[in-house]
Amino acid sequence: MSESPPLTGIRGFWATHRRLFWMLHSTWALATGIAVVVLAREHYRLVLWVVVFLVLTWASTLYFGGISAPLPALARGAGRKPKERPPKLAHEVTSYITRVMYQETLFFLLPFYAYSTVVHSPNVVFLGLLAGLAVFSCIDLVFDHWLRTKPLFGLLFFAIIAFAALNLLLPLLFGMRLRFATPAAALVAIAAAAPLALRTSPRTGNRGIAPRFVLAAIVLVAVAVRFPALVPPVPIRMQTATFAPSVDRATLAIRDTLRSPASSAAVGGSLAVVVQVFAPLALPALVQLEWTRDGTTIRESRDIEIVAHETGFRVWDAWHPTDGVVPPGAYQVVLRTRGDRVFGVARLQIENP
Numbered sequence: 001m002s003e004s005p006p007l008t009g010i011r012g013f014w015a016t017h018r019r020l021f022w023m024l025h026s027t028w029a030l031a032t033g034i035a036v037v038v039l040a041r042e043h044y045r046l047v048l049w050v051v052v053f054l055v056l057t058w059a060s061t062l063y064f065g066g067i068s069a070p071l072p073a074l075a076r077g078a079g080r081k082p083k084e085r086p087p088k089l090a091h092e093v094t095s096y097i098t099r100v101m102y103q104e105t106l107f108f109l110l111p112f113y114a115y116s117t118v119v120h121s122p123n124v125v126f127l128g129l130l131a132g133l134a135v136f137s138c139i140d141l142v143f144d145h146w147l148r149t150k151p152l153f154g155l156l157f158f159a160i161i162a163f164a165a166l167n168l169l170l171p172l173l174f175g176m177r178l179r180f181a182t183p184a185a186a187l188v189a190i191a192a193a194a195p196l197a198l199r200t201s202p203r204t205g206n207r208g209i210a211p212r213f214v215l216a217a218i219v220l221v222a223v224a225v226r227f228p229a230l231v232p233p234v235p236i237r238m239q240t241a242t243f244a245p246s247v248d249r250a251t252l253a254i255r256d257t258l259r260s261p262a263s264s265a266a267v268g269g270s271l272a273v274v275v276q277v278f279a280p281l282a283l284p285a286l287v288q289l290e291w292t293r294d295g296t297t298i299r300e301s302r303d304i305e306i307v308a309h310e311t312g313f314r315v316w317d318a319w320h321p322t323d324g325v326v327p328p329g330a331y332q333v334v335l336r337t338r339g340d341r342v343f344g345v346a347r348l349q350i351e352n353p
Contacts (some may be wrong), residue, residue, distance in 0.1 A: 186224035228339035238344025279308035
């Protein structure tokens with residue numbers, strides 16, 4: 001049965017202008033993503049919507065068997081590479097919905113990870129990965145092509161986003177310690193992606209997907225267990241840090257606040273710091289403070305076990321030089337949680353009077 005003229009006209013119009021539409025939409029997707037970054041920050045209660053988006057993405061991908069391999073069109077002339085046919089309308093709509101959920105999820109997660117990331121620390125790599133994936137997901141034509149033609153990419157893309165979302169969600173929902181939440185998030189993300197791998201492999205005829213996915217899953221678990229310093233310790237972050245010659249241990253009250261650059265005459269024989277750490281709810285955390293002077297470690301505090309209130313908590317430490325004099329130099333206090341995960345750095349420059 002031949003198509004009606006209006007339907008034929010619509011299909012022809014779409015075939016002619018499809019590329020231009022998706023190029024314009026990529027600009028729109030990036031703009032809306034930036035809006036999500038601005039509007040979603042500090043709204044921790046909205047994190048549950050990320051899980052809803054991931055579940056819908058998982059279900060749609062599972063139902064459609066992952067990403068179907070494109071059907072090549074016949075090319076004229078010998079030696080010419082087969083031309084890829086545009087996806088059918090049903091797949092176009094499904095792919096669009098999937099891409100939108102990926103985009104919104106990534107841009108929603110970005111500010112939370114940015115808050116807990118410290119520049120010049122290992123965890124900036126993970127933030128860069130999320131930001132790169134967020135921008136890449138807005139390039140509709142390339143992103144859609146990769147999802148359709150590279151099943152392993154689609155599986156890893158889903159696993160990374162699921163891991164990032166669960167790494168933030170598990171402490172918020174269950175008050176899970178960060179050192180347990182990160183490995184648990186990796187395992188759950190892999191468990192969710194495994195059915196997609198099993199469903200995708202037979203459909204595409206690519207039997208090598210499963211072994212490569214297993215290898216990628218092992219790498220993800222290794223990062224979460226053995227190298228957690230690469231992942232920002234969301235949702236905690238450093239808010240403020242105040243240096244002073246001394247601090248009241250009972251009330252954490254300080255006098256004579258030091259501002260950089262500070263005079264060594266104003267410091268005296270000891271140097272203390274009080275740090276305000278943000279946590280959105282009661283969350284157990286273990287914190288250590290490392291002092292350095294001109295890049296050399298001069299003190300490491302004991303591990304401080306804290307149960308945060310809804311507004312966060314304060315930690316403090318003090319350095320008392322053996323000769324009773326705090327020399328000039330560039331001082332830095334690095335805040336770490338278990339697994340050498342940096343989430344804050346405080347700096348003070350002390351100069352001769």
